[in-house]
Structure formats: structure tokens, C-alpha cells
């Protein structure tokens with residue numbers, strides 16, 4: 374099981390992303406970024422956060438700790454924003470929390486270099502889970518104490534929004550052209566050799582066991598789902614094992630995209646988009662936020 378905490382105070386909404394996650398204090402004195410069960414795309418998003426987050430962690434990719442956050446309906450009392458009020462009220466029960474990293478910097482292509490080995494592993498992982506949300510526009514990566522951290526896996530495993538379409542996703546080529554790390558010379562072949570053998574049925578079963586029953590949705594329509602949670606867990610495990618076995622169908626294109634990305638799109642020169650009134654760019658070595 375994931376560690377379970379209880380929310381004690383709603384601090385504020387994080388409006389950078391689309392899903393209006395909230396910053397919350399909990400009874401373990403921790404602070405968490407909470408994804409609400411009542412948010413737009415529903416509980417499968419929370420399942421994707423756990424499955425991808427814990428799978429990434431098992432592959433030694435850096436992901437902040439995940440917990441379940443129990444939310445009482447009264448948590449919303451005093452929140453002035455109507456939209457947030459509604460969201461919290463409908464999210465009473467079990468929600469997903471990610472350890473808040475205070476002072477973390479948003480990833481930017483102009484930030485510290487990500488080593489080719491790590492970039493390759495992240496790209497390979499995103500292709501495996503079909504993460505459509507790690508683009509240079511919306512990288513969903515942070516730098517914390519100088520180290521890259523992966524966040525926000527809610528837009529991966531998208532097959533679970535429409536299970537009848539899942540077989541078609543097994544060997545689908547991953548579009549890496551907009552990936553935030555495609556210009557970091559990602560070593561996809563090395564990543565495949567290192568990580569492929571680690572993604573086993575026992576590992577996936579351990580990861581799926583961490584997903585609360587209430588977040589599992591089989592092919593039945595939301596709310597009418599009568600499938601046993603373990604049957605849905607097995608769907609995910611089988612889907613990910615099939616995706617892994619189908620690497621001959623998607624890996625060559627990924628290797629090619631990594632090679633193209635590293636060749637083609639050189640980073641913009643410093644200061645390229647600066648408005649005139651801001652003056653000349655600072656000397657190299659001075660970081661801008």
C-alpha cells in the first residue's frame with residue numbers, strides 16, 4: 374500500500390497545470406500536491422499517476438513520494454473560489470498526493486543539461502507508458518536540489534479511458550518529436566538494454582497492487598463498472614507486458630526520433646526572444662527564472 378495521510382489544511386490551487394491540483398497540508402506534517410478524484414478526467418488519472426510513478430521509481434527514475442490523501446468534505450470550507458469549492462467537495466474520500474518539493478525549479482530547455490543516459494531512460498519510459506505530457510511546452514519535470522524529478526503522469530496509459538481501443542495502443546509508435554528531452558542526445562538503445570529486462574510481470578503486479586481499488590475502472594462505463602479490481606489490474610499488467618514485447622514495432626522509430634531531435638533543433642541562442650526594453654541578456658552562467 375501507499376502511505377496514507379489525512380488532509381488537515383487546503384493551502385492553495387496550483388494553476389500552472391490543467392487539472393487544478395491543490396497544495397495540501399496533512400496530519401504527518403507533510404505538504405502534498407493533490408490530484409482530486411473529482412477532477413475532469415476522473416479516477417483513471419490517479420491510477421496512471423500511481424502506476425507510472427511507482428514503475429518509474431522501480432526503474433530508478435526520480436519521482437517524488439506518492440501517498441493517498443484522505444479528504445473530508447469540510448476541507449473546502451473557507452475556500453473562496455467556487456470552482457475549487459466544488460472540486461474539493463466532490464473529492465471527499467481518497468485522493469492522490471505527491472510530496473511537494475519546495476523551491477523546485479520548473480524544467481526548461483535552457484536549464485541544466487540532462488545527461489544523455491538519463492534523457493534516454495526518461496524517453497524510453499514515456500514511450501512505454503505512452504505519456505503524452507512531457508513536451509517542451511509542458512515538460513512536467515522539475516529540478517530540485519540540482520536533480521531532475523519526474524511529475525504528472527496523469528496523461529499516460531490513455532488506453533484506460535477506452536479499453537476496447539487498448540489492443541491498438543500496444544505497438545503504436547510514440548511521437549517523440551515534441552518531447553522535452555529529445556534534444557538532450559537521449560541514449561535510447563542503452564536505456565532499452567538497461568530497463569527492458571527490469572519490467573517483469575512480478576514488478577508490474579507489485580506496482581498494480583499499490584493502486585486503490587476505487588481508482589480502477591475496467592471497460593464498463595464509469596460508475597457502472599462491475600469488474601473485480603484484480604481483473605482490471607491484470608488488464609494493465611497484460612497491456613504493459615504486451616507493449617514491452619512489442620518493442621520491435623516502436624523502438625526503432627524512437628531511436629530515430631532521438632537521433633533527429635539531437636541533430637535538427639539546436640537550442641535557441643540565449644536572449645533570442647527578449648523584448649527590447651529588457652536590455653541585453655545576462656552573461657552566461659547567470660540563471661534566469
Ligand SMILES: Nc1ncnc2c1ncn2[C@@H]1O[C@H](COP(=O)(O)OP(=O)(O)O)[C@@H](O)[C@H]1O
Pocket residue numbers: 387389390391392393394406437471472473474475477479513515524525527
Ligand atoms: N511535487 C511537486 N513539487 C513542487 N511543485 C509541483 C509538484 N507537483 C506539481 N508541481 C507544480 O504544479 C504544477 C501542476 O502540477 P501537475 O502535476 O503538472 O498537474 P497538472 O495535471 O495540472 O498539469 C506543475 O507544473 C509544477 O509547477
Ligand SMILES: [Mg+2]
Pocket residue numbers: 390391511513525
Ligand atoms: Mg502538468
